[in-house]
Amino acid sequence: MDLRRLAHLVLLLLASSSSFITFIGGNVVFPVHHKFKGRERSLSALKAHDVRRHSRILFDVDLELGGNGQPSETGLYFAKIGIGSPAKDYYVQVDTGSDILWVNCVGCSKCPKKSSLGIELTLYNPKSSSTSSLVTCDEAFCTSTYDGQLPGCRPDLLCQYNVVYGDGSSTSGYFVEDNVQLDRVTGNLQTAAGNGSVIFGCGAKQSGELGSSSEALDGILGFGQANSSMISQLASVGKVKKMFAHCLDNTYGGGIFAIGQVVEPKVNTTPLVQNQAHYNVFLKDIEVGGEVLTLPSDVFENGFRQGTIIDSGTTLAYLPQVVYETLVPKIMALQSGLKLHTVEDQFSCFQYIANVDGGFPTVTFRFEGSLSLTVYPHEYLFQIKDGVWCIGWQNSGTQSKDGSQLTLLGDLVLSNKLVLYDLVEQAIGWTDYNCSSSIKVKDDSGAVYSPLQYCTPPSFSFCIHNKDNGFHTFLLFLSLSVIASASDSGYAPKPDYGKPKTERNDTPFPSKPEYHEKPKLKGDDTHLPPKPDYQKPNPELIVGIQGVVLCKSGSKYVPIKGAVARIACLAADENGYETTPFSILSNECDANGYFLTTLSLSFLKKGWKIQECKAYLYRSPLGTCQVPVDVNHGISGAPLSSYRILNDKHMKLYSVGPFFYTSKPQSVPKYGY
Template sequence: MDPRGVLILVAVLVAEIGSVANGNLVFPVERRKRSLSAVRAHDVRRRGRILSAVDLNLGGNGLPTETGLYFTKLGLGSPPRDYYVQVDTGSDILWVNCVECSRCPRKSDLGIDLTLYDPKGSETSDVVSCDQDFCSATFDGPIPGCKSEIPCPYSITYGDGSATTGYYVQDYLTYNRINGNLRTSPQNSSIIFGCGAVQSGTLGSSSEEALDGIIGFGQANSSVLSQLAASGKVKKIFSHCLDNVRGGGIFAIGEVVEPKVSTTPLVPRMAHYNVVLKSIEVDTDILQLPSDIFDSVNGKGTVIDSGTTLAYLPAIVYDELIQKVLARQPGLKLYLVEQQFRCFLYTGNVDRGFPVVKLHFKDSLSLTVYPHDYLFQFKDGIWCIGWQRSVAQTKNGKDMTLLGGTI
């Protein structure tokens, strides 16, 4: 099967990655928890970004939980310097803030040091000119008025009004490669990425979620995944295991030993990783839903996106699911936290008191979601529901199904 048409969902311990990965590149990821209001703002912005990329409309209000974004540390340049970037399967390029940027964030509340990339400070950095093949491919043709001394530009405007603008450079990316027996060794590869010169909106201010940039694991030829695959370094496959309880996890790029994983095909000709969700099961009972509720033709299927925090379901799915989940505890009294989150008092073990939820995808792939995954502890004895009612719709009015990092 063409690896470009398969999404691999992996549930493995980090310690086992050596037996699962063969010649993989490994990016350890970290996560920092933030306040509810900060997470809510992040998810609202995030949905705006992904929806603008697929030309969908955004409506309503976001209802995120107390989880955080995932980021990893990369080495760029020669000698390599460290950069912290958000891991995002919903976008296509790697970009970092550059020295020309006067409004780029200088500090972050994530406990990391931010670094501006300096092309002149790297012995192996080259500016990508607008007449190079990469630039023509990115813009689907020659750029009018291009001259060899003009850099290849990039510009991304997100749904929340934030924007990043700059130019492409080529330099070495340093990463860890698994050689076997759980041992890794540093290697590098020349890649093309964005050098951010102008940032606006939330990208241009220091905040508790400020990072050096974003690494996109999307399907376009401009993504790091596609570039590494094109150079013969790895196969065009990635897997990830994210810990939404303790934080952190791992992204692995490259070959995965088939018996260790299950797969489901991607919906073709989609900008993001869209899959076919067939049904939802709660305590061995399949939810009774309209047959076209997860329609992959008109509704574009279910989007899998690590850059989004939560799981968003169409209203009819959400209502039925919550009713089933709470059926085991009929005496619970629900109340709102910050007028957004449905919460309740509970002092027992949530994994014993609430049902397991299974998501069934095309080709018999099932993903088990445990109570500690879809419930989060707001305070001692206070738990809130992580499933959210979808606030995004396609142009034909269908509610969007979006599964984020908590799933």
């Protein structure tokens, strides 16, 4: 029986209707946005989100069909995907703890009709799609999903599903096979239209929160390990690899979600605990400021589940009481004069106006296989208002009796790290990473590409980042937006999952800048996107920045592979006042010294407007060529002024540079902002 993942890494993806899903040779990539970003998080919403999520982690459920997540209670991100022929848009929660894709269907009883998320809900109608077909109970998919043929099955009966939650919420329906809109990546920055056939659930009836939540979505896109999940179906026909990775930025609310073999950055892994329904790993010890905590030797083994649960869908981090009561005093030891007070009856907070990274120690978790996870003070402490910080570590013993020994590491410790899940080798790993930069994925032929990476503002438009590689199979691009979760505290009762009734269901079916010096490289500019027709820019276009970084030695120019640029911007708030400058780093330059990055506006507060941006040299990995030169304002800052419109990419692409490094010291002008 396939593992059913109940620990929900809940990522809601959002993709442009013109892009939908893009696969490359077994790889899929899409940027993400976190719902609890900066101070916009509500403490009660944080805790309520986790409580609802834990209700599905704390119970041992042996089910034929994996536990579906509740989009109204646990969704961090959602995606817009295309289904059918002709394709229509559906907003779905992407959940690694669920094993099927399902959407609400025409004729559905008590399905939500509207959402407070600013999206238009759509009911799927199999009869309106020329490529749809119903799945009967005697087909291989159904018998595999339920580990055998359902009692009373006949060739004319549909393959149905039914999930009932202890709080009264339920979802039921039948399976349909149809096309999911895909874009085939044929090379760097190049895609071609394509489709992938997937069997998914057609929701016929919803009840409880699934039918009444104000934050309703069209369905759930499950990325569990079961054969019924979308990733398993696509992997079985060679379109994707059963590997995925994510990188979530808890400051700006953006990030990456990729399916496929990530080859850059390099990630060390630790084995997953076998025969577990969650992503469990073996935690060996915890260090605070370099000192190992003195804890019972079996504290991480005798909990509710063997090992430690890794779950980015949980917001905070939960530790057994003995660990919590040892850890918190240790991290507060350097600030003995601070007084803790309780906020909202559940969070330990304190007043502090200095830099937390300078006043508190790092916390390092050490796992089997010499893998460690370092959590910095600005990650495990979060600011709720000026001068007030709260501790993100939580005592599992205060959550429920059943979960008192639970060790669960959520987004609190996993943010700002690239986390890799290898379901083929049954391993998981991570590395510190800039979530606004690109990753690289290898295709079946061994080729490595950096396709466009997309990032999404809350308005559901999306931007592109160089993250993935072109494959013989597919690469998926989706962009994510965020929703806030608001639910009551307390654990929900144990859900009851049962096989569906076999009776027939009566529900209806459903211009480039002028360079001071122009390098004469062989094949120069051939790696750049073709120059499209100019047109008046659309304010909703993605903002892209491209450039070249070279090493200058006399009259010779050599591309610097791995060089990084910095993009710094000024913005004005809703009242027109200038805000604190912010910056992002570009992806690393390729073998031609070329970089392309995108500026995501989604992390700006509502009403903020960017006033000015400049590009700077940031880093050269070439030891013999690390002295920056201010040609084309590589040091003082090159304004983003010259641009062109890439119609097919929905991008306003700015060009800067080329920038130069040299081995000889140069006079350095005064920096810009």
